[in-house]
Amino acid sequence: MKIKYIAFLALSLALVACNDEADFDRTEEVVEAPELSAGSADFSTxxxxxxxxxxxxxxxxxxxxxxxxxxxxxxxxxxxxxxxxxxxxxxxxxxxxxxxxxxxxxxxxxxxxxxxxxxxxxxxxxxxxxxxxxxxxxxxxxxxxxxxxxxxxxxxxxxxxxxxxxxxxxxxxxxxxxxxxxxxxxxxxxxxxxxxxxxxxxxxxxxxxxxxxxxxxxxxxxxxxxxxxxxxxxxxxxxxxxxxxxxxxxxxxxxxxxxxxxxxTVPHDPIDPNMNDFASQVPTLNTFFGALNQVFEFLGQPERSIVFNDSINNAVVVLDENLADLSAQITGVLNANPAFPAFVQQFGLPEAAAPTVATLMGDAYGQARMATEDDLLVLSSSTTIGEVNAFSFNALKGFGFPDAMAAQFSVEGVTLPLADKWVLTxxxxxxxxxxxxxxxxxxxxxxxxxxxxxxxxxxxxxxxxxxxxxxxxxxxxxxxxxxxxxxxxxxxxxxxxxxxxxxxxxxxxxxxxxxxxxxxxxxxxxxxxxxxxxxxxx
Incomplete structure (x- = not known):
């Protein structure tokens, strides 16, 4: 084996000796870039x-x-x-x-x-x-x-x-x-x-x-x-x-x-059920929105229903000014429902609060829906979603809601629809x-x-x-x-x-x-x- 390689080496040296060095120069030719020119442009000012x-x-x-x-x-x-x-x-x-x-x-x-x-x-x-x-x-x-x-x-x-x-x-x-x-x-x-x-x-x-x-x-x-x-x-x-x-x-x-x-960047469904113990709140939320969803169904607008899930990410609730405003109809249907006062009492409010709650729900959800993947949420909404809206909180307190309940129904993107400024429909x-x-x-x-x-x-x-x-x-x-x-x-x-x-x-x-x-x-x-x-x- 050694002899074979020695013979091959000798043949290689002979071949090199028989050719001009330039024939084996494999160095790539360096092409210099042209000098910078402004062409017809004048950059002086x-x-x-x-x-x-x-x-x-x-x-x-x-x-x-x-x-x-x-x-x-x-x-x-x-x-x-x-x-x-x-x-x-x-x-x-x-x-x-x-x-x-x-x-x-x-x-x-x-x-x-x-x-x-x-x-x-x-x-x-x-x-x-x-x-x-x-x-x-x-x-x-x-x-x-x-x-x-x-x-x-x-x-x-x-x-x-x-x-x-x-x-x-x-x-x-x-x-x-x-x-x-x-x-x-x-x-x-x-x-x-x-x-x-x-x-x-x-x-x-x-x-x-x-x-x-x-x-x-x-x-x-x-x-x-x-x-x-x-x-x-x-x-x-x-x-x-x-x-x-x-x-x-x-x-x-x-x-x-x-x-x-x-x-x-902010998805339409950023509410993780594992964050802040949200999953445990889903039954209460769905009980509350259940009454509203029945009204949407009655009014022929079932696509506006608001339902939360305890196992997957949830879409935020948004205010969509392009929707027909059902505020007055929602309030009217709730007030006409003889079972609504008892529904209100489930949340610790007196029966006499039913008309006020009906009005507040109409005002809050007259143009509400859950966001879809076709909506664009602005980046700044990420610091708002899930926060308690101070204006809503103080307003509900003014209507006699206890602090805890006023806060619960003032959560941005959950119980309080995100305002138009946060969403590009x-x-x-x-x-x-x-x-x-x-x-x-x-x-x-x-x-x-x-x-x-x-x-x-x-x-x-x-x-x-x-x-x-x-x-x-x-x-x-x-x-x-x-x-x-x-x-x-x-x-x-x-x-x-x-x-x-x-x-x-x-x-x-x-x-x-x-x-x-x-x-x-x-x-x-x-x-x-x-x-x-x-x-x-x-």
């Missing part, structure tokens, strides 16, 4: 206009680290390699998030969310009391600013004079984030501040809040969808003005709300989708008509939700906490998600203006960007 997704909002707050990883700031760093100039942002004073006005916290502008080991939690819940340092009265930064992304802004807000004037804040006509940007020109609009810089290139991502505000409020009407005429006028004005001096740019469209975890989802499709058609037509690059973020975020999107060595999904694409508020992206979109913006610019960000190897490695920020970050 770049401005970005939009809302929270432009500002770098993440984890339900605006803070320095998020702003530094915003899409415009990431783009500007690459533009600088291809002739781009300086890029200024209205940076917050800290990494806490939240806003003050003269030392007092502005309601609704709270510190950021962090991961507490099980899910999203307020920063102060994890680290204890902490005070934001960004004050719209005492320490606004000095512009001009290239990043004019204003969290909360709708399309038409970018045209509105006085939207950044602190004198309009109390009336609800000004935005605290924009107040920080206007400086000595408090009545200047976002568009005016952009044009004052004579931009040569811009990014415009608007429209999300024109539908998202309605969705986030569960379609309860407190934040209506922008009417199409107003939206179309805003987009037309923005695009025509921004391109009036020859500037080029890139636009993006609006994602479907069903693609983001704020609406897909199928009908409300349809309203959002119709508006989104109409607005996206407007955005696409505006970009096409002006010869602008365009990013289909709607499709991208659908892909994120339906299997994930791979960029380099990383695949991002839409799962809250685990997916890596969405931050802890379930609406805005993580830094890694923003880096992914920055790459998509550059690819769109390549396709429209002949630049070569992708071919030159200038896209971002999204793995260099975090999916969450530590609670210790200040």
């Amino acid at each position: 770049y401005v970005s206009l939009g809302n929270s997704l432009t500002a770098g909002f993440t984890d339900n707050a605006l803070f320095m680290a998020g702003q530094q990883n915003s899409i415009p700031n990431l783009l500007a760093a690459k533009f600088a390699l291809a002739g781009g100039g300086e890029f200024s942002q209205p940076l917050m004073n800290d990494n806490i998030g939240g806003l003050l006005a003269g030392g007092t916290r502005i309601e609704g502008f709270d510190p950021r969310l962090v991961f507490d080991g099980s899910g999203p939690a307020g920063l102060e819940e994890v680290v204890g009391p902490i005070e934001p340092t960004t004050d719209i009265v005492l320490n606004n930064p000095t512009g001009p600013f290239n990043n004019l992304g204003v969290p909360g802004a709708k399309s038409y807000h970018l045209l509105a004079p006085g939207y950044g004037n602190i004198a309009n804040l109390q009336a609800g006509l000004a935005n605290p984030y924009f107040i920080r940007m206007t400086g000595s020109t408090p009545d200047a609009s976002v568009l005016e501040l952009a044009m004052a810089q004579s931009p040569t290139f811009f990014t415009l991502w608007v429209g999300n809040n024109d539908v998202l505000g309605y969705a986030l409020s569960g379609g309860d009407g407190t934040d209506p969808i922008t009417d199409k005429a107003t939206f179309d006028f805003a987009v037309s004005t923005l695009v025509s003005t921004l391109t009036s001096s020859g500037a080029k740019g890139v636009m993006a469209n609006i994602p479907y709300v069903t693609s983001i975890p704020h609406f897909t 199928p009908e409300e989802q349809d309203e959002v989708k119709v508006a989104t499709d109409e607005f996206n058609a407007t955005l696409s037509a505006a970009a096409s008509g002006a010869g602008l690059a365009f990013v289909d973020t709607n499709q991208l975020l659908q892909d994120l939700d339906q299997g994930g999107v791979t960029d380099g060595d990383y695949t991002l999904g839409a799962g809250l906490v685990t997916g890596g694409g969405f931050s802890l508020d379930g609406v805005h992206l993580t830094a890694r998600g923003y880096a992914l979109l920055a790459n998509e913006f550059m690819k769109a610019i390549d396709a429209s203006y002949g630049s070569n960000f992708e071919a030159s190897g200038s896209l971002y490695d999204i793995g260099n960007y975090p999916t969450n920020y530590s609670p210790t970050l200040r």
